[in-house]
Amino acid sequence: MARLVECVPNFSVSKEKDEAVFQGLVDVAKSVPNCMVIDVQSDGNHNRCVFTIVGAPEAIEEVAFQLTKKATETIDMTKHQGQHPRMGSTDVVPFIPTMDVTIEECVEISKRVAKRIWEELQVPSFLYEESASRPERRNLATCRKGQFEGMPEKLLDPDWAPDFGERKIHPTAGIIAIGARIPLIAYNINLDTSDLSVAKKIANSIRAAKGGFQCCKAIGVMLEERNIAQVSMNLTNTDITPIYYVFEMVKALADRYGARIIGTELVGLTPGKALLDCAEFYLKLENFNYRTQVMEYNLL
């Protein structure tokens, strides 16, 4: 069984605005052994791109550094324009435990990468999310507030010294947010009602902040084009709060309000185990071990 970490670094360049620089990053991402580029998204309006890379912890550490090096050498933030908030050529580098790796190990990876980036590239960084050195730095938006242009002043604020590096940005590469992040599953449940208040009441009942499931964030939203209400969720740890917990609870609460579940959706990449856990639950599987019994896990 492979140990796997996911890294989803964001860079302040787009294929649409500067294809050569963008392609340079793609080439670097694909050049590091023992990791795989699963997805690359580029947005011209944001003038920004996002890589999704999965691989062995050591390989992920290396590819994160090499990409940052390339971005530092090729992206000049003094000339960058785009709609999305950003503070560096390499803007944010999250590490996400994926298989047989703990969040603590990802925190260590993030700190080693941040240290190396400062020592070898002289780009400072904030540690955010699980790696944060103080509570207010957990939030990426808080770290990034002021953006590239406001950072020189922000770094002089007593509360905003970088976690790695001196109190000044890299002149062209700015500053980076680096950290470990718990894997999120974005899961939405659609109801057969156009009454938004039903979805909101259900969301209120199941979310951690209101006495619901420990690892569930939920809101009620309208899907205007379908005229139905949706419970939109982030599940932050499906080992603790499995998908079938929220499905069954939403089903029961919807019933109480006279509504039914008509469909659900997973947004983006989901670890297979989160779904195999649901198959195990609904099929009442005894002594099931996905690592030995599911063929694909023998190949990873």
Added chain:
Amino acid sequence: MARLVECVPNFSVSKEKDEAVFQGLVDVAKSVPNCMVIDVQSDGNHNRCVFTIVGAPEAIEEVAFQLTKKATETIDMTKHQGQHPRMGSTDVVPFIPTMDVTIEECVEISKRVAKRIWEELQVPSFLYEESASRPERRNLATCRKGQFEGMPEKLLDPDWAPDFGERKIHPTAGIIAIGARIPLIAYNINLDTSDLSVAKKIANSIRAAKGGFQCCKAIGVMLEERNIAQVSMNLTNTDITPIYYVFEMVKALADRYGARIIGTELVGLTPGKALLDCAEFYLKLENFNYRTQVMEYNLL
């Protein structure tokens, strides 16, 4: 997405009775690139071993030949004793489509391997299961009847010329059954009753032969140590007859006889898709594509 074939060759040697010869086969199995030895089972009483290997079609074809070559060189059937029926040093070589490969392609693989084994090793073979040249050869037990000792005579029977090779066995390696096989999922459902007739009636209702599901073979058995009845099934194609079909139908039928499902079990390796299909069904997932949305499938 990788194209994968599974091969489960059986050899007439065991770790318990001849570790050196057994290890020779293991070394060959591990020496072929682009395939992976998932499991090796050895049984001293049967004096037999079974490899489970998964890999690219070309690699599987090569490893099947190389293992047969090694077995032909190192196992002498004139000296073999064991409880399990057998007719060759390499006894049976099934090819099973696993991912993005058709059963027809596996039939072609089996024929190419059988041809090469005859041409380069002078070991004859019967094609069986989906590769069979006539209906009675589909069944492995029918092909193997007479075993190694009775084969010289059997091959002279007008009905039993080998599909590849002359009408005589290899003097020390015998003859082989080679063929393509549809992947089987062995799935059992346990009931909260000690009345075997309930399991038998349910099995009768769901199996293909009795008007039930197209790709389901089922019998009722007693689990003596737990004193409960079980519906024991082979699902021969879960794309056509998904696991949740049989689960839901057994649930409904058990209810009709006043019984309940208390647990189920998967025996051996199961393709992940068969279980992801169940998660999709029970969670009512919309627009779900396991190939793009389940992380592990992006790594294969």
